[in-house]
Amino acid sequence: MKHFEETKELLNNSVLFYIIATAMDGNYSYVNGNYAKEFSHISTNFVGMPYHITMHPDDRNTCVEVSMKCFNNPGELFPATIRKHDGKDGYVYTQWEYKAMFDDLQNPAGIFCLGYNITKYVAEQQQLQSAQAELEKNSSIINQIIFQQSHLIRAPLSNIIGLTAVLDKTGLDANTSNIIDMIAVSADQLDGVIRSVIDIARD
Structure with a gap:
């Protein structure tokens, strides 16, 4: 958990990366400033709220599947692309890496996630596919x-x-x-x- 705390402190004020953590009950246990600001139209205080309130309903299964991989493979990172509500009846695309967290007794403690916005990249890919x-x-x-x-x-x-x-x-x-x-x-x-x-x- 020490490494997670150090990472949270390092990137708490990042303007590029999102940092979130969820507890074993599926609720947010931490969000950094960039995430809180980006999705403030959904909640002004995410801690204690269900992890899925920001995302497209169809992407919830992706989170569950990737989280299971994390717990089955401690220490490894797993990617996930998640659509998030943009507050304008649409979605932004976000790319994440998940990693399982364990307490001092090596019991599962939650999921730590590092992400960033890839909406522009996705739009460019879609334009390229359309052109092709x-x-x-x-x-x-x-x-x-x-x-x-x-x-x-x-x-x-x-x-x-x-x-x-x-x-x-x-x-x-x-x-x-x-x-x-x-x-x-x-x-x-x-x-x-x-x-x-x-x-x-x-x-």
Whole structure:
């Protein structure tokens, strides 16, 4: 317990870290100034209050599971990500490390927790995932465009170009032959545009 007391004294006024401790009854036995200030919208005096009053209901099981690991593995630290009420109908994300506390007779005395706010990091990760999903979606669309341009559009266009070449050799009158030539030129131009679109999409 001596080491816990030293840590509490060292970080009691930290502006970055949260320090809390809970007794075996699941109630707060200690919170540092930063934690008390950050979650003052929930309580002005946490000591003696249930540990779960600050957190998302779905994260209570996480606390129980991690605490059990601590008592089953004395001396080891175990991580937990916990959502806490932000006082605005939302939650902040917090990252913690738990460690079991034992009294002088080595009886379980509670859980000691060191944590900090990771809300900004979580938001950035979510934005990154959203951007990656958008890129994958756009990539899929581009692949569809390439396929359609290469196979679904250029195939009938190639047929038109071929047919104009055949018609041009059938002895048509001058006027019709001129129209066929214009169709062939337009088809070649369209084929060039489609090829250009495919090249840009592939780049």
